[in-house]
Each structure stands twice: as structure tokens, then as C-alpha cells.
Amino acid sequence: MPSKGPRTVYACQSCGHQSRKWLGKCPDCGEWNSFAEERERAAAKEGAGANRAGLRLRESKPIPFGEIEAQDDSREVTGIEEFDRVLGGGIVPGSLVLIGGEPGIGKSTLLSQVADKLSALYGSVLYVSGEESERQIKLRGERLSINPQGLFLLSETNLERIFDEINKLQPQAIIIDSVQTVFSEKLESAPGSVSQVREVAGQFLLLAKNLNTPVFLIGHVTKEGTIAGPKALEHIVDTVLYFEGERHHNHRILRAAKNRFGAANELGIFEMTGAGLIGVPNPSEVFLSERPVGASGSAVIAAMEGTRPMLVEIQALVSSSKFGTGRRTTQGVEINRVALLVAMLEKRVGFHLSGDDIFVNLVGGIALDEPAVDLGIVAAVTSSFRNIPINEHTIVFGEVGLAGEIRATSQAAVRLREAARMGFKRVVLPKNNLSGLPQDDRLEVIGVRSVSDALDALF
Ligand code: TYD
Ligand code: MG
Numbered sequence: 001m002p003s004k005g006p007r008t009v010y011a012c013q014s015c016g017h018q019s020r021k022w023l024g025k026c027p028d029c030g031e032w033n034s035f036a037e038e039r040e041r042a043a044a045k046e047g048a049g050a051n052r053a054g055l056r057l058r059e060s061k062p063i064p065f066g067e068i069e070a071q072d073d074s075r076e077v078t079g080i081e082e083f084d085r086v087l088g089g090g091i092v093p094g095s096l097v098l099i100g101g102e103p104g105i106g107k108s109t110l111l112s113q114v115a116d117k118l119s120a121l122y123g124s125v126l127y128v129s130g131e132e133s134e135r136q137i138k139l140r141g142e143r144l145s146i147n148p149q150g151l152f153l154l155s156e157t158n159l160e161r162i163f164d165e166i167n168k169l170q171p172q173a174i175i176i177d178s179v180q181t182v183f184s185e186k187l188e189s190a191p192g193s194v195s196q197v198r199e200v201a202g203q204f205l206l207l208a209k210n211l212n213t214p215v216f217l218i219g220h221v222t223k224e225g226t227i228a229g230p231k232a233l234e235h236i237v238d239t240v241l242y243f244e245g246e247r248h249h250n251h252r253i254l255r256a257a258k259n260r261f262g263a264a265n266e267l268g269i270f271e272m273t274g275a276g277l278i279g280v281p282n283p284s285e286v287f288l289s290e291r292p293v294g295a296s297g298s299a300v301i302a303a304m305e306g307t308r309p310m311l312v313e314i315q316a317l318v319s320s321s322k323f324g325t326g327r328r329t330t331q332g333v334e335i336n337r338v339a340l341l342v343a344m345l346e347k348r349v350g351f352h353l354s355g356d357d358i359f360v361n362l363v364g365g366i367a368l369d370e371p372a373v374d375l376g377i378v379a380a381v382t383s384s385f386r387n388i389p390i391n392e393h394t395i396v397f398g399e400v401g402l403a404g405e406i407r408a409t410s411q412a413a414v415r416l417r418e419a420a421r422m423g424f425k426r427v428v429l430p431k432n433n434l435s436g437l438p439q440d441d442r443l444e445v446i447g448v449r450s451v452s453d454a455l456d457a458l459f
Contacts, residue, residue: 010035016194016232038195039188076173076214078117082270082279083110085306086241086254088262091118091173094212095261096205098179098233100219101243106252107218108132110243110270110277111175112140114216118173119150126171130157130181130191144276157191159184159200163207171213176204178218179233194232201236234258245272246365251286252277253366256306266306267366284311284422287364293392297384300424301376302397302415303368309411309418311395313363314373316380321357332362333373341377341400348404348451351385371399372409375428378451379458388459393425396458398433404451408432416440428457 010022013036017028025032075090084090087097101107112127119125125148129137134153141148152169156162159182166174176182182200183191190196201217208215219233221242234240238260245252254268269280280286288311292298297316302309314333321327330338338360345351360377362368375398383390397415399407409415412433419427420442431447448454 007039009038011038011194013194014232016198036193038193076118076122078114079121080114080117080279081281082254082268083114085308086256086266086268087239088256088259088266091214092238092261093214094208095238096201096208096215096217096236097239097241098201098217098219098237099241099243100221103220104247105243105245106270106272106277107243108137108177109140109144109272110254111177111216111218112137112144113146113276115151115173115175116141116144116146116148119148123172124150124152124169125173125175126152126154126166126169127175127177128154128156128162128182129177130155131177143274157181157183159203160186163203166207166211170211174204174207174213174215176200176215176217178220180220198232198236201233205236244365244367249365251280251365263306267308267310284309284418287312287366288422291363291392294389296387296389297380299376299379299383299390300395301373302395302419302427303370303373304411304415305368305370309414311418311422311424312366312368314376314380315359315361315363316377316384317359318353318356318381318384321355324355326354326356326358328358328360330360332365332367333360333377334369337374338377338381340402341374342381344400344402344404344451345378345381349382349455351382353381353385356385370409371407372397372415374398374400375406375454378454379428382455382459386459390458391426393423394428394458395419395424395426396428396454398428398430398448398454400451406430406448406450406454413437416443416445419443428454 010019012026012031012034014031014034015026015029017026022035026034075092077084077090099107115125115127134155137153154165179197179200180192183196184199187196187199204215204217240258242255242257243252244255250272252270252272256264256266258264269283270277271280291313299314300311301314303312328335328339342353342358346353358381375396378400379390379396397409399409401407408430412429416427420440426444428446428448431449434447446457448457
């Protein structure tokens with residue numbers, strides 16, 4: 001018999017999976033202790049198609065393919081280059097963008113700067129804050145020395161009220177700081193719960209598409225289950241950007257994790273200064289600025305992040321373990337990849353590493369998962385193991401296979417150009433990449449087929 005009134009369900013606050021019973025572990029995403037009680041939404045009272053937040057919807061009709069405007073030429077450029085690049089070359093009107101990151105990383109700072117530029121270029125921008133008062137935002141703005149004409153601040157958390165103001169103001173862009181603080185009156189669950197966060201995101205998606213206005217949602221990511229993680233939103237929004245970095249470093253990395261309008265692996269690099277975030281147009285310089293010269297265990301690789309080459313230092317430390325079996329610890333590279341490469345070194349080159357602790361770090365707080373990093377890991381580990389430094393003007397890249405073979409990587413010419421620009425003299429790279437490479441007198445290029453060839457060329 002169906003019961004009357006709202007029914008209770010339990011929802012995973014990490015991914016949104018629902019269950020009638022409380023569960024200790026989410027069967028969907030595997031998170032522990034993530035279930036919270038929520039009231040199930042009563043059936044919508046309004047007629048079908050009506051928008052719960054009171055937005056007037058445009059009626060949709062089939063459109064001939066040829067008459068659909070391509071969106072790419074209408075991107076709005078903010079002039080903050082690192083930001084535009086990550087979005088795929090600017091903001092697509094009508095897109096819903098989620099910017100996730102830990103508290104204090106600089107999300108509000110970044111979006112204030114974006115709002116400033118947008119209001120100067122395109123007209124009114126509405127910045128809705130549920131976390132800070134208008135005065136706090138104003139104080140931050142003064143610190144950033146922004147003076148926007150068309151920027152409107154709204155301290156509000158009620159979704160329906162926010163929509164009223166949007167209908168009145170008709171802004172050219174909307175920023176919601178943060179999605180976890182906004183709640184819809186139509187739902188009974190608490191702000192920040194997964195059903196509220198999804199409802200809010202869903203309503204903003206409709207709004208963005210109907211008004212053809214870009215909407216930016218800021219979302220906090222924490223380890224605790226109390227705040228719905230942006231993971232639950234990833235499939236609703238068009239673009240997901242993560243703002244990362246270590247609190248103790250000034251560098252911040254903006255990474256596209258999903259992008260319906262561009263490549264999903266673009267990076268933007270910023271530096272947090274006393275006057276806000278400043279783009280870093282030349283990341284190689286930053287990542288190599290504190291490189292130890294003549295130290296063993298350090299290798300420089302030419303990596304690609306999206307369309308941009310980037311020279312990064314890999315450091316390895318191999319030290320004998322006190323416990324007989326060695327640990328592997330990594331930062332910025334995948335631990336399983338390191339374990340695999342170490343096993344390959346044991347089998348193919350004959351190193352004895354199983355009793356050693358091995359630490360591998362990517363310097364600068366950045367993380368890379370492209371296969372061309374492999375040869376850099378092998379070089380750094382070998383350099384530390386043998387205690388021989390790699391020549392400071394040498395750079396490596398290449399994918400390493402299980403048989404110890406070196407496989408070709410993409411965009412070798414772009415990587416070489418960056419190495420030459422940064423003053424490197426020698427490149428060890430996959431032999432299969434040699435054909436078709438443009439000549440560059442500044443570089444000695446050494447193609448290698450196997451790990452032992454590579455180690456001969458390096459040491
Ligand atoms: P904020 O943008 O408030 O972070 P989030 O919205 O992600 O929680 O920024 C937090 C930190 O940034 C705070 O510790 C102060 C620092 N900061 C600067 O270093 N320089 C600046 O110009 C600003 C505005 C903030
Ligand atoms: Mg903030």
C-alpha cells in the first residue's frame with residue numbers, strides 16, 4: 001500500500017545513489033558512511049514542463065541541422081588567458097560550468113576576477129554569494145583592485161529568490177558561490193545535501209540554456225560526507241574545472257576534468273599573490289626554477305598538457321628499506337605506473353630494487369598521467385639508484401613498455417621546441433619519433449629503442 005506524505009530515502013552524499021535503507025558503504029561509488037536521510041520529493045505540483053523555480057521556459061522545436069549556429073565563433077573571451085584556455089578558448093554562452101576545489105584554494109578570488117573582466121566586456125554580471133556578505137566580497141574586490149561597473153552582488157541562498165533577481169536583472173553571466181549553500185524551497189532536504197545540490201544544478205542548467213547565459217557554479221570538495229561532492233554534479237553540467245594546488249605553495253592549477261566544448265585535458269596555471277591570481281604563461285620556467293643541479297635522482301621531462309608543452313622535473317629517491325620489503329610512494333605520478341616500471345627495471349636491466357624504498361615526486365604540485373612521463377621516471381629512479389646525476393642539459397620523454405621497449409609519443413616536435421626554448425641541449429626520445437622531426441641545430445637528438453639504450457645514452 002503506498003504511504004501518504006513524503007517518504008524517507010537515504011542518499012549517498014557523494015554520488016547521489018538512493019536506497020530505502022541506510023547503508024554503510026555505497027554500492028555505486030564505494031564511499032563509506034556517505035548515506036544521509038532525505039525526504040523524497042513530493043510529486044511536482046505544477047503542470048508538466050513548468051519550471052519549479054518560476055523561470056519562463058522557451059518552447060523547443062526541431063531545427064534543421066544546417067540552420068543551427070555553430071557555437072564556437074560566439075565564445076566570450078575574458079582576457080584571463082589561463083582561464084580561457086582551460087575552457088577551450090573562452091566561455092560558451094548558455095554553458096553551465098562547475099568549478100570545484102578545496103576551501104581556501106582561491107575559487108572566489110578567481111571568479112571575482114572573471115566577473116570583473118566579463119562585466120567590463122559584456123555588460124552586467126550577477127555574483128551570488130551564500131557564503132560571504134556583499135561587504136566581504138567588496139573588500140576582496142578592493143584587494144584585487146577591480147572596479148567593475150556592471151557587477152552586481154547578491155547575498156542570497158534561496159534558489160527561487162535568486163531566480164527572481166535574475167529575471168529582473170537579466171545579467172550576461174551568473175556566478176553562484178557556492179552551489180552547496182543554495183537551496184530550493186520545493187525540496188525538504190537541507191542545503192548542501194545531494195538532492196538539493198542536484199536540484200539547484202539542474203535548475204541552473206535549464207536557466208543557462210534558456211537565457212543563453214553562462215552560469216558558473218562554485219563547488220566545495222571535502223573529504224567529509226556532509227557536503228555533497230561535485231562528483232554528483234559532473235554529469236549535469238557542461239564543463240567541470242578543478243582548481244588544485246597545495247595550500248603552502250603559491251601555484252594553483254586549473255584543470256578541465258570534463259568539457260563539452262573543448263579538450264578535457266587543458267591546464268591553466270596561476271600564481272596566488274597579494275593582489276589576486278596572476279596567470280603563469282611560462283610554466284616550464286616556474287617548474288624548473290628550483291631544480292638542483294648535479295644532484296642524482298633528478299630528471300627533466302617534456303610533458304604535454306592539452307595543447308601546451310611543459311617541462312617538469314621528476315625526482316626519485318631510492319633508499320634501502322629497514323623492513324626488507326620496499327615501499328613505493330609517489331606524488332604527481334601514478335603509484336601503479338611506478339611499481340610497473342620498477343618491476344620492468346628489475347627484470348630487463350637487472351637492478352635489485354625490491355628491498356628498497358622508492359619515492360617518486362613530480363615537482364611543483366602538478367600531477368601528470370600521460371605515458372611520456374615513463375622514461376623520466378625510469379631515468380630518475382636509475383639516477384638515484386646508481387647515485388649518478390643526469391646531465392643538467394638533458395631532457396627525456398617516452399612511453400616504456402613491459403618488455404623494456406620505448407614507444408613513440410605524440411607531439412614530439414612540440415616537446416622538442418619547448419626543450420630548445422628553455423636552453424636544453426640534448427634530448428633522449430623514442431627512436432620511432434625521429435622520422436619527420438624538424439631539424440633543430442640547438443639540440444642533439446638521441447633516439448632510443450629500449451630502456452638499456454636509454455640508460456646508455458643517459459649515464
Ligand atoms: P578564496 O578565493 O576565498 O578561496 P575559496 O573561495 O576557494 O575558498 O581565497 C582564499 C585564500 O586566498 C585566502 O587564504 C587568502 C588568499 N588570497 C591571497 O593570497 N591574495 C588575494 O588577493 C586574495 C583575494 C586571497
Ligand atoms: Mg569562497
